[in-house]
Amino acid sequence: DESIDLTTFSTPFGRYQYLRLPFGVSHAGDDYCRRVSEVFDDLPNFRRINEDILVYSATYDEHIEAERELFHQAAAHNVAINTTKIVFAQPAVTFGGYVVDADGFRPDPELTRS
Numbered sequence: 353d354e355s356i357d358l359t360t361f362s363t364p365f366g367r368y369q370y371l372r373l374p375f376g377v378s379h380a381g382d383d384y385c386r387r388v389s390e391v392f393d394d395l396p397n398f399r400r401i402n403e404d405i406l407v408y409s410a411t412y413d414e415h416i417e418a419e420r421e422l423f424h425q426a427a428a429h430n431v432a433i434n435t436t437k438i439v440f441a442q443p444a445v446t447f448g449g450y451v452v453d454a455d456g457f458r459p460d461p462e463l464t465r466s
Contacts, residue, residue, distance in 0.1 A: 391429040395421060401448040405433075408452065415441055 359370040397418040399406040409415035444453035
């Protein structure tokens with residue numbers, strides 16, 4: 353927010369300022385990852401690789417509560433989550449090159465085929 357004035361530019365139609373980081377700025381991904389880390393890394397039942405987020409739990413009720421907390425933190429800190437990429441409450445998922453399930457994690461067989 354303190355950088356908004358630094359983004360001012362003029363055109364024949366007036367002066368404008370970016371309210372969000374514009375597309376194409378080289379450090380946009382780094383800024384997002386830093387922000388996501390600040391907001392979510394202390395949450396229990398949560399893991400992150402870059403901008404990908406994994407919520408895990410021992411029970412369904414714990415899982416719903418952990419997801420609820422994730423969305424609450426996102427809203428409280430104005431962090432956008434792409435809801436079209438969400439997969440809720442699955443017994444197994446692929447995350448960061450691993451298959452994660454109740455037995456733990458193992459390399460994704462799709463990535464280890466020769």
